[in-house]
Amino acid sequence: MTTLTEEILAFNKARGWTEGNRDARNLAISVSLEASELLEHFQWMSGEQAIAKNREGIIEEASDVYIYLLQLADVAGFDLDEAAHSKIRKNALKYPVPAGEHE
Amino acid sequence: MTTLTEEILAFNKARGWTEGNRDARNLAISVSLEASELLEHFQWMSGEQAIAKNREGIIEEASDVYIYLLQLADVAGFDLDEAAHSKIRKNALKYPVPAGEHE
């Protein structure tokens, strides 16, 4: 368990948020909702404009996505960093490096 | 920059994915789309049922969300772990621990 996950779990426990926040479906919904709040910063503008206009909001919403993702990983019993490394290795087989290029 | 972010950037570079994948709006869209693919595993069933039925799929989609999130953090120039720690501190002020409980 990463230190960040431990911090989140302690945060929830101190507030008695130990039921709904341990339900994987609720957490998956929350990951998706926070991802939309992140995207909302880009609704009517380019990436550059959004970062110039509200970088702090983008950082906060990205954090919320990550915080729910770590809780989901904890409930489902996997390590998010390890999982991402595995996924990159799997993607490398799916999308081979074109001949003549180097990884 | 974390090792995982470096790995993702090297992956993209080796495949020539260095334009669309550096656009923050594209990345925010992709975070949201992958979050929906994660949620799709829970479409008609409970959290327990979804994990029992397709834990591998859930791990893969959660990884995809995380991989795009790290790229967005890199483009916008922030560290995702640090940002999450800050957000938890901010949440602690917003949601104080009820009297009589300990954090």
Added chain:
Amino acid sequence: MTTLTEEILAFNKARGWTEGNRDARNLAISVSLEASELLEHFQWMSGEQAIAKNREGIIEEASDVYIYLLQLADVAGFDLDEAAHSKIRKNALKYPVPAGEHE
């Protein structure tokens, strides 16, 4: 009830889909998932490119969003067309027409 809603309800009934499809939370999740499948057509390209490349897919996913939306309206007991008319009137108060322009 619109004819389209009646058609959807008859479709579900004939297939015995009368439980999960009558749960408003399931329907709200499905609206969101289909909206993401719609957005997926625009993931790495402009609106014009997406329509040129896969107009049929866009039409199908937009239909899926609408079909779930009508089911949600039926479960929650409101008429979607009437609700949209009301929302436009409410928006008109929120965003008044600038002076010198005519609605």
Added chain:
Amino acid sequence: MTTLTEEILAFNKARGWTEGNRDARNLAISVSLEASELLEHFQWMSGEQAIAKNREGIIEEASDVYIYLLQLADVAGFDLDEAAHSKIRKNALKYPVPAGEHE
């Protein structure tokens, strides 16, 4: 063009919203964002609880999804009701009625 679509287009025109609101990618993003705002009403509760607690909010967000969907249909040049009828016919072939049941 339906009367509702005409009403939306007149609303936008009166406010000079005739550029960003005619871009299909912007509209697909907005459909997805409004679908998430709809889902947000169901974040930590059942369908029944959400409807009891905030039926008006649900009706408004569902309307917003629909309003953007109609604009997307207009930009991409299709009729949403006709498209939904076609999709239901296509679904009927994909999911045949089980033997012994009647549609």
